[in-house]
Amino acid sequence: MAMNSIITIGREFGSGGKEIGVKLAEAYKIKCYDKELLSVAAKESGFCQDIFNSYDERPTNSFLYSLVMDTYSMGYLSNPYLDMPLDQKVFLAQFEAIKKVANEGPCVIVGRCADYALSDYKNCVSIFVHAPLEARIQRISQKQQINTSAAKDLIVKTDKKRASYYNFYSNKKWGAASSYNLSIDSSVLGIDKTVEFLMDYITAKESR
Numbered sequence: 001m002a003m004n005s006i007i008t009i010g011r012e013f014g015s016g017g018k019e020i021g022v023k024l025a026e027a028y029k030i031k032c033y034d035k036e037l038l039s040v041a042a043k044e045s046g047f048c049q050d051i052f053n054s055y056d057e058r059p060t061n062s063f064l065y066s067l068v069m070d071t072y073s074m075g076y077l078s079n080p081y082l083d084m085p086l087d088q089k090v091f092l093a094q095f096e097a098i099k100k101v102a103n104e105g106p107c108v109i110v111g112r113c114a115d116y117a118l119s120d121y122k123n124c125v126s127i128f129v130h131a132p133l134e135a136r137i138q139r140i141s142q143k144q145q146i147n148t149s150a151a152k153d154l155i156v157k158t159d160k161k162r163a164s165y166y167n168f169y170s171n172k173k174w175g176a177a178s179s180y181n182l183s184i185d186s187s188v189l190g191i192d193k194t195v196e197f198l199m200d201y202i203t204a205k206e207s208r
Contacts, residue, residue, distance in 0.1 A: 003028055005202055006102045006121055008114040010128040010166065010174065013158035014136030014151075016186045016194075017129035018110050023195045025108040033101055034110040041090075041097035091169075111162065115180065116170035125202055126180040129194075131187040181205070 007024060011017020018034055025032035033040070098117040101107055102124075109118075115126035131139075133155070141151040166174035177183040182201055186194045 003202060003206060004106055005123050005125045005206060006106060006118060007108045008118060008124060008126045009110045010180065012130045012136065013155045014140040015129045015131040016191050019191055020129055020186065020195055021108045021110045024198060027199060030106045032108040037097055037112060040101060041093045044097055044100065113166055113169050125205055127198060128175060128180040128183040129186050130175065131185055135187040
């Protein structure tokens with residue numbers, strides 16, 4: 001099944017966003033990048049992957065971020081790892097990894113502000129997957145075999161981290177419908193039907 005889009009998926013924790021991304025990739029026979037993106041960034045930059053794991057979807061301080069964006073916007077990417085703080089190197093390496101995999105062809109990228117990194121890509125389809133808190137608590141409780149109280153705590157902490165990262169690095173708001181091409185409640189249709197719906201949406205968007 002051919003398609004030409006780069007699909008980015010933001011997701012509330014427990015909404016099934018990662019599973020939806022994987023199933024979309026399987027349906028289209030393309031790659032899905034989540035944690036795998038950290039391996040690409042590590043390989044391309046030469047840094048240990050543990051460094052990327054420790055900074056994964058975590059905001060840095062505002063001063064370092066301003067320096068990063070100055071470096072990024074001024075086109076210093078031909079030699080991006082000069083004398084700069086580690087935070088900057090990790091940020092630039094991950095954004096460059098996102099662009100690298102996108103330039104290789106259609107793929108699915110989960111999280112990591114990928115829609116922002118690819119904002120200039122005409123073939124980027126940005127999706128946000130959400131679900132009611134109770135549905136997510138039930139899903140995480142069953143999936144990780146923890147009680148509902150622990151599941152809720154994990155959801156709140158993970159969503160807070162993701163929102164902070166997204167809001168910090170982009171000029172948009174995490175989870176706001178206006179920040180994405182499409183925002184969808186996965187609990188309404190279920191995972192498989194949501195995947196089918198998204199495929200119809202992507203086909204319609206590509207035909208415009």
